[in-house]
Amino acid sequence: MTERLAVRADLFDFPEDPGWQVEAPAAVRYLPDHWLLVEDGRIAGTRPGTEAPGPGWRCIDHRGRLLLPGFIDTHVHAPQLDVIASYGTELLEWLNTYTFPAECKYADPAEAERGSALFLDALLASGTTAAAVFPTVHKVSAEALFAAAAQRHMRVLAGKVLMDRHAPDGLRDDVAQAERDCVDLIERWHGRGRVAYAVTPRFAATSTREQLAMAGRLCAAYPDVYMQTHVAENRSEVRWMAELFPEARSYLDIYVRHGLMTPRSLFAHGIWLDDTDRAVLREAGASIAFCPSSNMFIGSGLFDWGRTEGQGVAVHLASDVGGGTSLSMLRTIADGYKVLALQGQKLTAWKALYTATHGAARHLRLSHEIGHLSPGTLADFVVWDWAQGPVARRRIEVARDLHERVFAWMTLGDERNVVSTWVAGQERYRRPE
Structure with a gap:
């Protein structure tokens, strides 16, 4: 009936x-x-x-x-509700001081299940019905998130986080096991209900070249999966990438060299990209998740939305909790207005709300659905x-x-x-x- x-x-x-x-x-x-x-x-x-x-x-x-x-939140971390509103650090110190200890808890299936349910219910209570989400390096954290999303019939893009270096004990995987885990998760969850898989290297520093290459192979083998990661968020981070990957022209080029630049690639932040990087993003059809609350709270910098979109790169909005201080996309938008105002740009209500709804759906190739x-x-x-x-x-x-x-x-x-x-x-x- x-x-x-x-x-x-x-x-x-x-x-x-x-x-x-x-x-x-x-x-x-x-x-x-x-x-x-x-x-x-x-x-x-x-x-x-x-x-x-x-x-x-x-x-x-x-x-x-x-x-x-x-609303559609295009970059958010499920396990980081425990570290939202943490005092006094920039990105790299913030990861080591707050984020990594909180994420270690998600090796426990019960904690992963509890945290995933809390996170998705908090999104719904904030007016967000779809999201691109980072769980943790633990396979069980991705499984718990997928199961919770399926129970709520939510549109969620996510994948086991890839990290095989520069992370503490309990948060590192290895290339072979990570590949097996990703393939199993893709085969069992991608396209099941409203769940979609996203190959998810945390950022270039926490993956070896071998792991990044493996992630690129997954994107090639499963061309309808997404890819999500971080890029050019913080100036210290950018300098570190240049030390770790001296052969790369830029931070973004690291991902290009390993096959991670696809039309379904979502790059969070992108504050410190240059014109050449933006041309690469435009040609690939990849997009940037603008995370204004996080960028201000952690002191990362001011993203130039007007210039980025003016050079043909798609931009969407994201809370980036726990660096961001609220799951509310209205608060995120209000912070985005302030970031742009500091650069002489004016964000209209129409542009902001379109970007957080239909615009995000279009960039994610989901406008037929949401x-x-x-x-x-x-x-x-x-x-x-x-x-x-x-x-x-x-x-x-x-x-x-x-x-x-x-x-x-x-x-x-x-x-x-x-x-x-x-x-x-x-x-x-x-x-x-």
Whole structure:
């Protein structure tokens, strides 16, 4: 029997890239007081709020609230909730002081299962319904994450992290066993439900040339898997890569030399890339995950989104928890606005929200499934309060136009504005009364 759901709210999504202009009417789809119609977990259409769907529909009335596609976080670390908001270090010291000890716990299957469930439920409570995720070097951590995602029917891209050097005991693998683990995980999980595998070398420093080459072979053998890693996040890190790989022209070139530059490659950060690097990314069709909260918190630098996209490289947004300080993509976007403002660039509400929804889906080759509210896509959506608290409510009340109103919501909002989160037409989070 067909399951029919109708949700009444102010519907809002982006069928096209709005660019950097406030005036972008063809790219902004705003339907105040409309029903979103869902049949068997997929969006079937919309209709005005005054036209009730009729018998046979489960109707939920959220009049006066906002409904958007679920956010897509394109770079985040599942085990790092334990180290979020850790004091006083830059990247390399931060890894050794906080991150690596926390990740060692995930060798324990029970801890991996507990942590994966907590992490995914926290994403849902923050308004994020899909993510590209780093678990840990332990195979069991990837299995636990995949199983938890499958239980929630979430779109998750992930893979066992590859590290065979420059990491503590308990966080190193070896090339042969890592390859066997990856192949087994790909064969059992990639394409199962909404899970996709991502070959995941942590960053070039923690993999030998042999391991990076093995990762490249996996990408060639399984061309529909993703590849995710870090690049050019911190200046000390960039100098270290030059010492470790003197034959490479640049940090990014290390990955190119080992077969890791593909149309499905996601590179986090990319702050300290040059024009040649960006040309390589453009030609490959690879993309950069902009992580503003993390970049500011760890003191890594200011990413130049305008220049990167202007040179033809796709950019999406990411929380990068635990370097980032919140899983909320609204907080991430607000920090992104500040990073760009320091460089004389202005991030519109339209560009930010498009990038965190439909734009990310397009770069991940998933726009047939997620990122917008078009008929046929899976019903991954979030219902939001326009405002929480008297200051935000007043700001929304006096907004002069739609962009000003949405920008205020985007800047002042966070996970407290989330009313409910739906994945494939099923409610997976509801804010406690």
